[in-house]
Amino acid sequence: xxxxxxxxxxxxxxxxxxxxxxxxxxxxxxxxxxxxxxxxxxxxxxxxxxxxxxxxxxxxxxxxxxxxxxxxxxxxxxxxxxxxxxxxxxxxxxxxxxxxxxxxxxxxxxxxxx
Amino acid sequence: xxxxxxxxxxxxxxxxxxxxxxxxxxxxxxxxxxxxxxxxxxxxxxxxxxxxxxxxxxxxxxxxxxxxxxxxxxxxxxxxxxxxxxxxxxxxxxxxxxxxxxxxxxxxxxx
Numbered sequence: 001x002x003x004x005x006x007x008x009x010x011x012x013x014x015x016x017x018x019x020x021x022x023x024x025x026x027x028x029x030x031x032x033x034x035x036x037x038x039x040x041x042x043x044x045x046x047x048x049x050x051x052x053x054x055x056x057x058x059x060x061x062x063x064x065x066x067x068x069x070x071x072x073x074x075x076x077x078x079x080x081x082x083x084x085x086x087x088x089x090x091x092x093x094x095x096x097x098x099x100x101x102x103x104x105x106x107x108x109x110x111x112x113x114x
Numbered sequence: 115x116x117x118x119x120x121x122x123x124x125x126x127x128x129x130x131x132x133x134x135x136x137x138x139x140x141x142x143x144x145x146x147x148x149x150x151x152x153x154x155x156x157x158x159x160x161x162x163x164x165x166x167x168x169x170x171x172x173x174x175x176x177x178x179x180x181x182x183x184x185x186x187x188x189x190x191x192x193x194x195x196x197x198x199x200x201x202x203x204x205x206x207x208x209x210x211x212x213x214x215x216x217x218x219x220x221x222x223x224x225x
Contacts, residue, residue, distance in 0.1 A: 043213070088155075
């Protein structure tokens with residue numbers, strides 16, 4: 001089935017460590033996104049990519065990094081510079097960044113700092 | 115800067131009732147407005163997308179309306195069922211598919 005796969009589902013990080021969250025889509029979508037969700041809150045945009053080898057900062061990019069070397073993959077690295085990384089991370093994709101497109105989400109990854 | 119607000123944060127109703135969820139936004143210059151459903155610990159599922167030129171969209175028991183002039187959107191759920199229990203989020207699009215989300219309304223349908 002077509003969709004977005006995020007892994008791992010649960011991840012624990014020690015203080016000072018970098019961790020990478022995986023996001024793979026087989027929908028042949030050009031645009032991909034990373035959002036962060038805190039308890040009882042809406043989603044906030046971290047990074048987005050309109051096309052391979054291109055990405056842009058969202059509203060809360062500090063302490064995060066991404067790459068887009070392949071169309072189907074958009075991994076997110078949470079660096080040690082991110083002061084409060086414990087959250088639910090959601091990857092999404094859409095056919096393009098045209099405003100008329102439906103956006104599709106993965107099942108999310110829970111990151112906890114221990 | 116666009117702000118999207120959903121009130122109430124939580125709502126509990128008996129099964130079978132019709133209900134309305136509210137979404138308000140501060141900047142009326144939107145491309146579209148979307149409603150999503152989120153089950154606990156899961157990703158989001160798109161329910162309805164209303165383009166800025168449209169007034170409403172319908173899918174089954176769901177009907178979403180959009181009034182740009184007043185900065186409001188509503189999601190109407192008819193004949194609610196326990197399976198409708200979830201968090202419902204609305205999001206406006208300002209451009210280039212950059213969504214601004216509300217905090218969501220957690221809906222509980224009691225059997």
